[in-house]
Amino acid sequence: xxxxxxxxxxxxxxxxxxxxxxxxxxxxxxxxxxxxxxxxxxxxxxxxxxxxxxxxxxxxxxxxxxxxxxxxxxxxxxxxxxxxxxxxxxxxxxxxxxxxxxxxxxxxxxxxxxxxxxxxxxxxxxxxxxxxxxxxxxxxxxxxxxxxxxxxxxxxxxxxxxxxxxxxxxxxxxxxxxxxxxxxxxxxxxxxxxxxxxxxxxxxxxxxxxxxxxxxxxxxxxxxxxxxxxxxxxxxxxxxxxxxxxxxx
Amino acid sequence: xxxxxxxxxxxxxxxxxxxxxxxxxxxxxxxxxxxxxxxxxxxxxxxxxxxxxxxxxxxxxxxxxxxxxxxxxxxxxxxxxxxxxxxxxxxxxxxxxxxxxxxxxxxxxxxxxxxxxxxxxxxxxxxxxxxxxxxxxxxxxxxxxxxxxxxxxxxxxxxxxxxxxxxxxxxxxxxxxxxxxxxxxxxxxxxxxxxxxxxxxxxxxxxxxxxxxxxxxxxxxxxxxxxxxxxxxxxxxxxxxxxxxxxxxxxxxxxxxxxxxxxxxxxxxxxxxxxxxxxxxxxxxxxxxxxxxxxxxxxxxxxxxxxxxxxxxxxxxxxxxxxxxxxxxxxxxxxxxxxxxx
Ligand SMILES: Nc1ncnc2c1ncn2[C@@H]1O[C@H](COP(=O)(O)OP(=O)(O)OP(=O)(O)O)[C@@H](O)[C@H]1O
Ligand SMILES: [Mg+2]
Numbered sequence: 001x002x003x004x005x006x007x008x009x010x011x012x013x014x015x016x017x018x019x020x021x022x023x024x025x026x027x028x029x030x031x032x033x034x035x036x037x038x039x040x041x042x043x044x045x046x047x048x049x050x051x052x053x054x055x056x057x058x059x060x061x062x063x064x065x066x067x068x069x070x071x072x073x074x075x076x077x078x079x080x081x082x083x084x085x086x087x088x089x090x091x092x093x094x095x096x097x098x099x100x101x102x103x104x105x106x107x108x109x110x111x112x113x114x115x116x117x118x119x120x121x122x123x124x125x126x127x128x129x130x131x132x133x134x135x136x137x138x139x140x141x142x143x144x145x146x147x148x149x150x151x152x153x154x155x156x157x158x159x160x161x162x163x164x165x166x167x168x169x170x171x172x173x174x175x176x177x178x179x180x181x182x183x184x185x186x187x188x189x190x191x192x193x194x195x196x197x198x199x200x201x202x203x204x205x206x207x208x209x210x211x212x213x214x215x216x217x218x219x220x221x222x223x224x225x226x227x228x229x230x231x232x233x234x235x236x237x238x239x240x241x242x243x244x245x246x247x248x249x
Numbered sequence: 250x251x252x253x254x255x256x257x258x259x260x261x262x263x264x265x266x267x268x269x270x271x272x273x274x275x276x277x278x279x280x281x282x283x284x285x286x287x288x289x290x291x292x293x294x295x296x297x298x299x300x301x302x303x304x305x306x307x308x309x310x311x312x313x314x315x316x317x318x319x320x321x322x323x324x325x326x327x328x329x330x331x332x333x334x335x336x337x338x339x340x341x342x343x344x345x346x347x348x349x350x351x352x353x354x355x356x357x358x359x360x361x362x363x364x365x366x367x368x369x370x371x372x373x374x375x376x377x378x379x380x381x382x383x384x385x386x387x388x389x390x391x392x393x394x395x396x397x398x399x400x401x402x403x404x405x406x407x408x409x410x411x412x413x414x415x416x417x418x419x420x421x422x423x424x425x426x427x428x429x430x431x432x433x434x435x436x437x438x439x440x441x442x443x444x445x446x447x448x449x450x451x452x453x454x455x456x457x458x459x460x461x462x463x464x465x466x467x468x469x470x471x472x473x474x475x476x477x478x479x480x481x482x483x484x485x486x487x488x489x490x491x492x493x494x495x496x497x498x499x500x501x502x503x504x505x506x507x508x509x510x511x512x513x514x515x516x517x518x519x520x521x522x523x524x525x526x527x528x529x530x531x532x533x534x535x536x537x538x539x540x541x542x543x544x545x546x547x548x549x550x551x552x553x554x555x556x557x558x559x560x561x562x563x564x565x566x567x568x569x570x571x572x573x574x575x576x577x578x579x580x581x582x583x584x585x586x587x588x589x590x591x
Contacts, residue, residue: 050542076548088543092561101557102547109548141561158547 001025002047002166002197007058009046016042018222019058024166026063027194031208031233032201034219035241040201041085043219044168048082049075062166076102077109079165083155083172085201090142095154096124098142099161106162127160131187148175156187167191167198173207185210205237220244252277252369252397256340259284274481274513275423275452281395285367288312288337298329299387299582300356303574313339313368323351325572330370331360332394342371349377349405354385354572359398361390361419370398378405384412385575387582390419392447399425406433406461413570414441415579417586418449418478425454432461432492441470442566444586445478445510452481459492459522466496471566472503473559473587474510484529485517492522499529504536504562506555556587563587 002024009017016039024030034040046053047060049072060067065078090098104114115123128135131153143151152172159167169188173181188211192198200211208216208230216232217224218241225244226232250272255263265271266278291311298307304327306319311331319326322345330341347353359370376382390396396419404410408431414424428437443451457466472480482501503512516529536558544554563583570576 048546050546051538071551072542072545073548073550073554076546082546084543084546088537088540090540090543090558090561092564093557098544098547098557101553102544102549105550105553106548109550162547 002060002062002199004047004060005058007043007046007060008056009042009053010056011042011053015056016222017046020219020222020224022217022224024197024199026197028214029192029198029200029211031213031216032199032219033203033216033233033236035245038219039222040219041170044082044170044199044201047075047168048072048080073105074109076162076164077106081159081162081164081167083152083159083167083169085170085174087143087151087155089144089146091144093142094140095138095142099124099158102158103162123161127157130190131157131160132183133157149177149180152176153180153184156184159191160187163191165196167196168201169198170201171203172200173202173204181207182210205233208233218244252367252395253340253371255284256338256367256369271454271483274479274483275421275450277395277397277421280421281367285336285338285365288332288334288339288366290314291333295331295333296362298327298331298358298360299389299578300327300358300385300575303327303578304356308343310341310343312337313341315341315343322347323353325354325356328355328357329360330358330368332363332366332368332391334366335363336365337363338367340369340371342373344373344375346375347377347380347382350379351377352381354383354575356575357384357386359386359388359390359396361394361396364391365393366391367395368397370396372398372400374400374402376402376404376408376410379407380405381409382411383571383575384410385570385572385579386412386414386416386424387579388414388416388422388424390417390422392420392449394419395421397423397425400427402426402428404429404431404435404437406431406435408435410436411438411571412440413566413579414453415582416441416443416451416453418443418445418451418480420448421450423452423454426456428455428457428466430457430459430464430466432459432464432495435464437464437466438569439466439468440566440569442563442583443470443472443474443480444563444583445472445474445480446476448477450479450481452483454481454483456485456487457497458487458489459495459497460489461492463494464492464496466498468499469566469569470501471563472501472512473506473563474503474512475506477507477509479511479513482512482514482516484515485519486527488518488520488522488525488527490521493524495522495525495527497525497527500531502530502532502562504559505533506536506559559587560584
């Protein structure tokens with residue numbers, strides 16, 4: 001379970017998160033919606049340990065481990081996976097090499113054996129096929145020259161290969177065409193399990209038709225200002241954020 | 250002003266110094282207060298070189314003396330300069346003539362198997378009409394060594410000359426290549442990679458002089474410096490009057506991975522002809538922080554992520570090596586150096 005308590009964080013002296021309070025039990029999917037600039041991506045970066053963010057107050061833990069005390073790669077080895085809003089391009093490192101390096105690093109960190117090459121390739125072929133990713137693309141530099149939608153699919157492939165315990169999806173639906181949205185959602189839903197929690201950041205209620213959340217939260221001006229069931233997303237779609245932006249200010 | 254003259258005459262004032270424009274970043278005069286004694290002849294075993302499995306014949310210099318020589322200048326040949334004496338000096342020179350139409354893969358290694366030596370190597374390479382040479386130069390010096398390697402390359406019309414230098418630097422090190430390019434559909438590729446840590450220094454200097462019409466030169470040098478290391482790149486392409494339709498590109502791109510490391514780069518295009526297509530690019534920067542975080546988020550520890558991104562960065566130079574076996578050795582060398590340095 002992911003537990004965030006009174007989390008405050010700032011970037012370059014500017015407070016962005018101002019007391020985030022959130023708990024996502026294992027097995028549940030929670031959605032976070034909120035206006036541009038509310039701090040949604042900041043929250044995902046602070047949880048995953050990106051540099052440049054200063055936590056000034058509060059705590060965050062995953063299954064009892066204090067996330068904020070760990071290096072980013074250690075958080076990943078504990079099972080935290082962030083699907084980036086803007087996935088990076090890594091020239092010169094084929095996707096397959098990148099994923100195998102990551103998988104083996106995580107396994108080593110957990111005291112497990114490295115995965116053998118044939119088993120890895122078999123797994124990669126199977127997962128790529130499910131996401132309708134051309135296997136040849138995995139031999140090219142990771143994300144280099146890929147379209148926005150292809151990059152998002154590649155995020156889901158990495159997620160499927162690394163099989164994390166907790167997923168944060170930061171606007172994984174943005175830039176996806178209708179078919180890709182379905183494929184990606186199926187990829188995410190395939191990972192739903194009683195042990196696994198998910199935090200789905202999105203601007204569009206439509207994604208939540210495919211990935212059905214247990215709870216929906218509104219993040220505005222650095223705080224969770226409202227929480228509810230899936231119906232909250234429908235209401236936001238109809239009414240916008242006006243009332244919450246006012247309340248948070 | 251050369252190290253070779255200083256070694257022959259014992260005259261320290263013959264050493265190039267920072268007052269010489271072409272040596273301002275690789276000062277030998279200020280560094281060498283005395284020249285070590287000449288290296289003794291070596292009469293024991295010489296360990297196998299890095300390209301032993303690929304070459305069909307070899308020429309070997311040990312402590313400046315030629316101990317094995319092949320007459321052949323075609324096929325796959327190893328050329329080795331081995332230093333086996335501590336705190337000793339040695340000079341060597343060697344000439345290769347590649348006959349018209351022949352193909353040569355020259356696998357050259359500078360093997361510092363001793364400490365604190367001073368070495369000067371001068372090579373003359375003549376490439377006949379329509380002949381093709383690929384020269385791979387692997388330089389592994391001792392951290393306290395001083396080493397100057399100079400190659401003068403003369404190309405006939407229609408010749409092809411490709412070169413890749415791989416070096417981990419020395420106390421002070423200069424690898425210089427001067428190419429006399431006749432134009433005339435001759436093609437030159439001059440590449441290099443320097444990977445420097447601790448207090449190592451490497452200077453990759455090239456001068457390509459296009460003398461006639463329709464010549465092609467393509468250059469790509471990549472570097473990585475960390476700790477207090479210092480990389481120097483000086484690339485000059487001269488397009489002489491009348492060398493019209495020259496096509497020349499030069500790229501130098503380097504990563505600085507620590508605050509105290511330094512890179513000095515001077516790419517120069519001196520163009521005295523018309524209707525040429527010449528360009529150069531020079532970039533020096535840090536590793537992409539965002540890419541680094543992305544890799545770490547996937548579980549790759551920072552040091553491993555840095556090494557992975559740096560290997561990928563330098564990989565572009567390795568990928569341009571045509572000879573497959575040499576390319577594999579180069580790739581393994583880069584991975585080994587970066588695994589420990591970054
Ligand atoms: N490096 C930075 N320097 C200064 N301000 C920053 C930096 N990174 C983020 N911010 C600011 O923090 C605030 C929150 O940004 P964040 O990216 O978390 O918003 P978001 O909720 O993800 O928005 P969107 O819906 O547009 O993706 C914004 O006002 C943004 O300008
Ligand atoms: Mg965002």
